[in-house]
Amino acid sequence: MAKPSVDKELCIGCGSCISVCPECFELDDEGKSSVIAETCDCDLEEIVLGCPVQAITVEDKEEK
Ligand code: SF4
Numbered sequence: 857m858a859k860p861s862v863d864k865e866l867c868i869g870c871g872s873c874i875s876v877c878p879e880c881f882e883l884d885d886e887g888k889s890s891v892i893a894e895t896c897d898c899d900l901e902e903i904v905l906g907c908p909v910q911a912i913t914v915e916d917k918e919e920k
Contacts, residue, residue, distance in 0.1 A: 857895040858914045860903070864888045866911035873903045873912060 860880065862873075869887040873880075877898035884890040889911070904912045 857897070858900055858916050859895050860891055860900055860912050860914050862889045862891055863911045863913070864890075866909045867907075868909055868911075870908055872906045872908070876903050876906060 860873075862881070864886075867888040869883060869889065871883065871889075873889050874882060877896060877900075880891060880893040880896040880898055881889050881903075882892050900912075900914050904910075904914060
């Protein structure tokens with residue numbers, strides 16, 4: 857499991873991440889992507905690569 861985060865300074869609100877994974881991302885009031893899930897099961901690598909401005913980073917949550 858991994859937790860993504862969005863740099864809202866970079867996000868241009870293209871909606872790409874939201875279309876791939878609406879369970880984890882939604883547009884906030886300012887039209888920027890917002891992470892709404894604590895951890896995501898979706899294909900975060902695809903989402904990170906699909907962001908046109910590299911606004912998404914992923915923090916791995918290793919189970920210990
Ligand atoms: Fe913002 Fe990137 Fe998501 Fe597009 S893909 S909405 S620029 S975080």
